[in-house]
Amino acid sequence: MEAVAISIRLVIWLTGIFSPVFCDKSTPNIALPDVSDKIIDPLFWKNVASQKIHSFKQSSLYGHMYNTINPPKNMILFIGDGMGSSTITGARYLKAANLNRSAGDVLLDWELWPTVSLVRTFSADRMTTDSASSATALLCGTKVAQYVVGLAGVKTCCTCKSFDSVQQIKSSLILAQENGMSTGVVTTTRITHATPAAAYAHTTDRDQESYPKTSPYNSSFVCDDIASQLITNGVDFNVILGGGSKMFYQNVSDVTPKVPGSRNDDRNLLEQWLQEQQKRNRRHKMVFDSEELKQSNLADIDYLFGLLAPSHLEFDIRRRNQLSLSEMTEIAVKILSRNPKGYLLLVEGGRIDHAHHGNQAKYALTDTLALERAVNNAARQVDADRTLMVVTADHSHVYGVVGYAGRRTHVLDVDESQRANDGYPYLISAYINGPAGLVKEPRRDPSTDRIFEDDYRQQALVPLGYSTHAADDVPLYATGPFSELFHGPLDNTYVAYATMFALCLDPYTHEPHCIRRNASFKESMSTCHLLIVITYFFHRFVL
Incomplete structure (x- = not known):
């Protein structure tokens, strides 16, 4: 074990020596324009991101890689909600203690990845962001006010009114669906909570998860709650896994869990989801029990809606009969990876944030280690040459x-040195x-x-x-093809555009690397068709 620690220190030392040789020349110090008037304009953030992407393509080091390596077919974005750098440090030290090692002897798995950067997280109206505005930045690519989800040009939160299609910004996951890719959202929170909501919803009030709201400007106009938007906007997600079943119905029925829901409008959105899938003649499954999902034949499921708790899932250390984040992620990858055009998966360790809000460090750090296990399991499961994996946070915590304290001291203990x-x-x-x-x-x-x-x-x-949350920049770790896109300090809006660029989503569908990416699909599909023909003849004439 000591050899491992020495090896890690040696790698760090060698990196310090050779980084001037292998690192690209520094980027010119270009001052950002005054964003006070443009901060809620998606076009501004698109242009800022496109400049950085252009620098990546023209770079003497990364430009060669861009023009030669195969672009990613798949991408998994892992978000540790509230997982700032201090949380990562605490989780690393807890991992060491769990292994009976000294603090600093072990790393989290993603800390061994080749690309690391820092991400700025401020929102349109606050220096410290909330999860709604930060998730909108990470998935949709624009700054919004606190509590706002998926809407451009909104300066204040929480007022119910109509918004045109231009203001309703499409997330990278919706764009991936439009490009023929499979998509999924996995979270330990309610599926209608702020971070997953940014994948499909448009609202000025993140707390409007299940209660339809009447506009103060027009009493006949009702703003859709987030749960109902999941059924309308998110019906094409191949995988939805998390908590929050009570947000989708009021009264118990044959298609709901056996506990009352929290809606007040008599709508049964679970029944509506089933009807939408049946109408499209899809192989689908709705499930509320972890054990039932474990026993399911995933080969028969193309569209999975799993709500495994009435509200949030349990903290990982208290989990008894619920699937872990790692298990849910594994299920999602198995379903999504069948698509020859690739997939985009969002995985959130959402309860890190809840633990920090309650000053409960053990819950926060153990849930961070649960996210690490999900990342580690996914890394073993995916095609590493064709899958871009990113780990980051939406914000930090205090x-x-x-x-x-000495290195052998437990991170949850007291410092006896003074x-x-x-x-x-x-x-x-x-x-x-x-x-x-x-x-x-x-x-x-x-x-x-x-x-x-x-x-x-x-x-x-x-x-x-x-x-409260904290305003410090959060780390980002990336590995896989095009992970170099995330080199250097970033704004959180850039993560969305880098995702769109890497996967050839709008507005980057005609980039040079997209020709190579599309050609790889045709090869995969040709192989797939050949296997189908061989299988047919084998069963028809041999068996």
């Missing part, structure tokens, strides 16, 4: 790994603000608390009912 001015040690995992902050009472000695319990709330400096 969690930190602090102090000067005492605070009140005479007590302090926690290595701590928060700037949140519900564990004290108002008018002195700080307790954390070493006497149950600090290793799953649901323990780490101490916070400022008392708030709900811990």
Whole structure:
């Protein structure tokens, strides 16, 4: 094991020596125009992204790779909700402790990937983003105000009104569907929650998950809730896996779980989804139970709608009878990979964020490790030469790994190397603000608390009912063909356009690499047709 640690340090040392040789020449320092008037204009962010993509194509190093390697056929975008750099550090140290190793001896799997960058996350109206505006940036390529999902040109949130088709921005997943690719969304949150909603919904209020809302401007106009938009806009997703079944119905029926739903309009959207699939004569399945899904024959399913909990799925460490994020991702890849034109899959470890909001570091770090297992499992499952994989976060959190504790100290323990001015040690995992902050009472000695319990709330400096997000840039890791697109500091809107470019989606359908990509489909389909013919003759004349 010590040899592994030495090897890692050697790689880092060699990288420092040879990076001037192998890295491309630096990009000119081009100042961004004043975005105050343009920040909600999708065209502005498209132009910014296209300039960076053009630099990639013209680069002396990456340009050669662009012109020679096969472009990606598939892509998986992993989002750790709230997984900032401090969370990655904490999860890495927890992984080391779980392996009885010292902090720094092991890395998370994606930290070994060849491309790493930092992503700016501010929204159109706040320096610190929420998940709705950041997911819209990552999937749709434009800045929006807080709480807004999939709508361009909206300066404020939460007002129900009609929006034209120009304002309703298509996500990269919808564009992939229009290009004949298979698509899927996998999450540990409700499928109508902010991040997955950006894949298909258009609303000024992310909280409008299941309640239709009447416009203050026109009492006869009703804004569609996010759940109903999944049925109308997301009917062509091949895989939908997550929680939130109660958002889709009010009363229990033959096609719903046996617990009351949360809708107030008597609509049964689950029944509507089944009708839409039957109308299209598709091989489909709706499932609410993890065990039933495990026993299903995936070869018979082209369209899967799995809602495995009434609300969010459990934190991974509390999971008993629910599929893990890794298992759900594996199911999705098995279904999506049958398409010779490729697939685009969004996978969200969404409950990292919920844990941080509650100052519950153990939940956050173990859910980060659950995301790592999903990434690791997918990496073994996919065609590495044709699959681009990206891991990033939508925003950071006010969690930190602090102090000067020894490397053998558990990341959830106290730092005994020094005492605070009140005479007590302090926690290595701590928060700037949140519900564990004290108002008018002195700080307790954390070493006497149950600090290793799953649901323990780490101490916070400022008392708030709900811990806030943080504005620091978040890491991005990429591997596979065209992973070099993500080289250097990025805006979160760039992730959407880099996805569209790599997969030859609108507006990049006529790029030179798309000819090679389309040719590979024809070869794959010809091989597929040949296998079908051989199989037919074998069964017809041999058996």
